[in-house]
Amino acid sequence: MAIVQVAYPLLFLLSLSFYTQQTTSSVITTGSSLSLRTNRTSWHSLSGLFAFGFYPQGEKYGIGIWLVGEPNNTLVWTANRDDPLVSSNATIMLTMDGELVVRTGLGGQEESLVGSELLEPVTSASMLDFINFVLYGNNSRVIWESFDFPTDTILGGQNLSEGKELISSKSSLDRSSGRFRIFMQYDGNLVACSVNHSDDAQQDGYWSSNTPGQSSLHLNLDSQGTLALRTYSGIYEKILAKHSSFSRKGGSTVHRATLDDDGLFRLYLHWLLKGDFSSSVVSVRWSAPENQCDVVKGFCGYNSYCRGSSDGAWCDCFPGFAFINESERHMGCWRSPNYEQHCGVEDANITSSITPLPRQDEATYRLRESNWELFLHGVSKDTLACPQCSSNATGPHKAKNCDRENTLVLIVGVSLGPIAIFCSLIAAFSFLLYRYRVHKYARLSTDSTLGPAREFTLQSFSYKELEEATGGFTEEIRKGPLGAVYKGTMPDGSKRVAVKRLERATERGEKEFQAEMAAIGHTHHKNIVQLLGFCMESSKKLLVFEYMENGSLADLLFDVERRHPWSERVRIALEVARGILYLHEECELQIIQCDITTQYILMDESRTAKISDFGPAKLLMPNQTGTETEVRGTRGYVALELQRSAMVSTKADIYSYGVVLLEIVCCRSNMVVDVSSADEVRLCSWVYNCYITGELPKLVKDEQVDMKSVERMVQIGLLCMQDDSEIRPSIKDVILMLEGIMDVPRPPCPTPLYCSS
Structure with missing residues (x-):
C-alpha cells in the first residue's frame, strides 16, 4: 500500500x-x-x-x-x-x-x-x-x-x-x-x-x-x-x-x-x-495534514461531521440521522428510521432526547446547503416538537414525562423566537436585494446602446481612461492585421493590462471585435486570457485584457536563450489542450477559436500558457456541429477543410493544435526556408519522415529528453494534422493520450502529397 x-x-x-x-x-x-x-x-x-x-x-x-x-x-x-x-x-x-x-x-x-x-x-x-x-x-x-x-x-x-x-x-x-x-x-x-x-x-x-x-x-x-x-x-x-x-x-x-x-x-x-x-x-x-478532521472536503459524508484529532478521528451523524453504513461511517448519514416516533403512541416510554451538538472547537462540521436545510427542519419540526421515545418510563410516568418535555419544548421555542425572527428578516432583505440586482442586470442586458457589451461582468472604460492608461498608446506589445496591442496600467494603478485597439474601421474589423467580445466574454479558465473590459465610443473600439508578462509561446520556443526545457514544454502542451477542451466542451456555448498558433498562445508571469485572439472565433449553439461562416486563419495552421470553405467544426482547432504540438517538440516554426534540406521546409513532412525512419532524435538535436515522451507527442501531433478531419482525435482524447491514459494509434501520413514514400 x-x-x-x-x-x-x-x-x-x-x-x-x-x-x-x-x-x-x-x-x-x-x-x-x-x-x-x-x-x-x-x-x-x-x-x-x-x-x-x-x-x-x-x-x-x-x-x-x-x-x-x-x-x-x-x-x-x-x-x-x-x-x-x-x-x-x-x-x-x-x-x-x-x-x-x-x-x-x-x-x-x-x-x-x-x-x-x-x-x-x-x-x-x-x-x-x-x-x-x-x-x-x-x-x-x-x-x-x-x-x-x-x-x-x-x-x-x-x-x-x-x-x-x-x-x-x-x-x-x-x-x-x-x-x-x-x-x-x-x-x-x-x-x-x-x-x-x-x-x-x-x-x-x-x-x-x-x-x-x-x-x-x-x-x-x-x-x-x-x-x-x-x-x-x-x-x-x-x-x-x-x-x-x-x-x-x-x-x-x-x-x-x-x-x-x-x-x-x-x-x-x-x-x-x-x-x-x-x-x-x-x-x-x-x-x-496533522489533524484528520482537516480533510473536510471528503472525509465525512452528507449529514455528518468529523470529531477527533491526529491520534484518531471519526464521523458522527447529526441528531435525527443514522449512518448509511455503520462499518463505513465516512459514507454519511440519512434520516433515522425512528425519526417519526410520536409521544401519543400507546405504551411508548418517553424521556428527553434533545442531543447537544459539540462545540465549534470540538468538531469540524462538514455541512452543505442541503444539509443545513435538512438539519434545521429536523430540529424545529421533529426533535423539538416530539422528543424521541425510550424505555425508561412506563404507565403513569408517561404523562408526567410528556408534560415535562412539552414544557421544555415551549421554553426552547420561546428562546429561539427572536433568533427565528432575526433570520427571517435577513432572508427577506437578501431576497429583495437579489430581485433588485436581477432587475438591474435585466435592464443592462436589454439596453440597445451596449451592442455586444451586454456582459455586465466586464468593466466599461472611456477612451480617455484607456488613452491615459497606455500613456497615449506609446508602448506597443504586438501588432495584428486589424490593430495593435499596447501595454498599460489600470486607471487605479492596481494592475497592468494589455489594451487592444481596433485601428481599421472596416466591416471585417467590426465583426471580429464583436466576435471576440462575444466569445471571450463567456469564458473563465486558467488557460484562456481573461477579458477585463471594453470601450465603445463611436468608431473607437478597444478591449482590455490581463497583461501577459512573458510574451508569446513563439517567443519562448524560437529564442534559443529563452527556450523552455522539455518538461516545461510538455506542461505547456497540456495547458493549451486543456484550454481548448474548455472552449469545445465546457463552455455554455461551444467556441471554435479558429486560429490557434504559438503567436496567439501567451505566457503569464508564472509561465502558464493561455489562449488569446478570439477575433476569428465561431460560436456554436447546443447540438450544432459546425458552421459555414467564412474563416480567416494564420497560414500553415489552417486545416484543409477551411481552405476549401467547408464546414467549420472543432476539428479545425485540432489541426492547428497539432501544428503547435510539433513546434513545441522541435522548437522551430511550421515553415522554415533556411534549412539544409528541402524535406525540412515543412515541419509536418519532416517530422513524419523522421518518425517512419526511426530518426526522432533529429527533432530534439542534442537536448536531453525522454524519447518515449517525444514519440508520443509526435504521434499525437501527426494524428491531429490529418487532412481527413474524421481521423483527427477529439481534444479530450488528445489530453488522455498526452497523459498516457489512452494508447496512441500509429498515425498515417497526414498529407500524402508531402510525405516521402
Whole structure:
C-alpha cells in the first residue's frame, strides 16, 4: 500500500549489484509463469523481502508488489488497479513473445499487465530490492518499471514528478482507486484534495506544500528516509519530513510514503528484524495534514461531521440521522428510521432526547446547503416538537414525562423566537436585494446602446481612461492585421493590462471585435486570457485584457536563450489542450477559436500558457456541429477543410493544435526556408519522415529528453494534422493520450502529397 525506501547498506549493495548484473538466481526469463493452482504465486527479490505476484482479496486475487511481513503483507503497488481482481484459475506469464500478461483459465483471455508502454519485446524481468519491478529489453536495458506508474505510494529513489499523482485506495482490503489524490502541480505545489474536486489548491485542496512558483519540483523520498520537494538541479529544496534515528539495533529499516484511504499522507518506517523478514515493527514518522478532521472536503459524508484529532478521528451523524453504513461511517448519514416516533403512541416510554451538538472547537462540521436545510427542519419540526421515545418510563410516568418535555419544548421555542425572527428578516432583505440586482442586470442586458457589451461582468472604460492608461498608446506589445496591442496600467494603478485597439474601421474589423467580445466574454479558465473590459465610443473600439508578462509561446520556443526545457514544454502542451477542451466542451456555448498558433498562445508571469485572439472565433449553439461562416486563419495552421470553405467544426482547432504540438517538440516554426534540406521546409513532412525512419532524435538535436515522451507527442501531433478531419482525435482524447491514459494509434501520413514514400 506504500512505496518503500530501503535504507540499509547490505540490501542496497546487493540490489545495486543485481540491478546491473542480473544474477541468475533472481532473473525471470521468458516462458516463466506464476499460477494460483501451484505453490509458485510470486517472484521475490534477491533478499526475499519484496515480492511481485498474486495476493488474496476476498474470494478473488489481485496482482501487485508487497513488502513481505506478518501478520499481513504491505502492498505498495497494484496492477490494473481499477479492474484488478482475477479468479483462482489465473496465470501470470512472461511469454516467449516478450509480453507480461495475465491469462484466465486454459486458453482463456490474455490481458497485458503493463499496458502498451513497451517499445520492444521483453527479454527478462526482475523484482528488485529497490521495491521496483522492472522489465528488460535488449542489452539488459530497462524498458518498463513499476516506479513510473505509482498507485498510492512512493519509496526511495522514486520521484513524483510534475503532473503525476498518487490516488488513495478505497480501503486496506480494496485496492481500487479511492476518494483522495495528491499531485504535483506544474507550478511546484504539492496538493491533496478529493478526487471529485478540481486542481485548484486554493479552492478545493485540504492540504498543500505551499511551494507555488517553484517550477520543475518533484517529490522524493531518499534512501535516508527524508521526504522532500526538490529541483532536479538541486538548487531548491523543501523538506517535509526528515529521518530521525531509530533506537532499535540489529535490524534494517524501510521507509514508505503513502496516501492512505482516510486522506492523510503518511511517512512510515518499517523496522525489520535481522535474519527474519517475516516480522516487522511499523511506526508513523510524519503525516499531513496533522489533524484528520482537516480533510473536510471528503472525509465525512452528507449529514455528518468529523470529531477527533491526529491520534484518531471519526464521523458522527447529526441528531435525527443514522449512518448509511455503520462499518463505513465516512459514507454519511440519512434520516433515522425512528425519526417519526410520536409521544401519543400507546405504551411508548418517553424521556428527553434533545442531543447537544459539540462545540465549534470540538468538531469540524462538514455541512452543505442541503444539509443545513435538512438539519434545521429536523430540529424545529421533529426533535423539538416530539422528543424521541425510550424505555425508561412506563404507565403513569408517561404523562408526567410528556408534560415535562412539552414544557421544555415551549421554553426552547420561546428562546429561539427572536433568533427565528432575526433570520427571517435577513432572508427577506437578501431576497429583495437579489430581485433588485436581477432587475438591474435585466435592464443592462436589454439596453440597445451596449451592442455586444451586454456582459455586465466586464468593466466599461472611456477612451480617455484607456488613452491615459497606455500613456497615449506609446508602448506597443504586438501588432495584428486589424490593430495593435499596447501595454498599460489600470486607471487605479492596481494592475497592468494589455489594451487592444481596433485601428481599421472596416466591416471585417467590426465583426471580429464583436466576435471576440462575444466569445471571450463567456469564458473563465486558467488557460484562456481573461477579458477585463471594453470601450465603445463611436468608431473607437478597444478591449482590455490581463497583461501577459512573458510574451508569446513563439517567443519562448524560437529564442534559443529563452527556450523552455522539455518538461516545461510538455506542461505547456497540456495547458493549451486543456484550454481548448474548455472552449469545445465546457463552455455554455461551444467556441471554435479558429486560429490557434504559438503567436496567439501567451505566457503569464508564472509561465502558464493561455489562449488569446478570439477575433476569428465561431460560436456554436447546443447540438450544432459546425458552421459555414467564412474563416480567416494564420497560414500553415489552417486545416484543409477551411481552405476549401467547408464546414467549420472543432476539428479545425485540432489541426492547428497539432501544428503547435510539433513546434513545441522541435522548437522551430511550421515553415522554415533556411534549412539544409528541402524535406525540412515543412515541419509536418519532416517530422513524419523522421518518425517512419526511426530518426526522432533529429527533432530534439542534442537536448536531453525522454524519447518515449517525444514519440508520443509526435504521434499525437501527426494524428491531429490529418487532412481527413474524421481521423483527427477529439481534444479530450488528445489530453488522455498526452497523459498516457489512452494508447496512441500509429498515425498515417497526414498529407500524402508531402510525405516521402
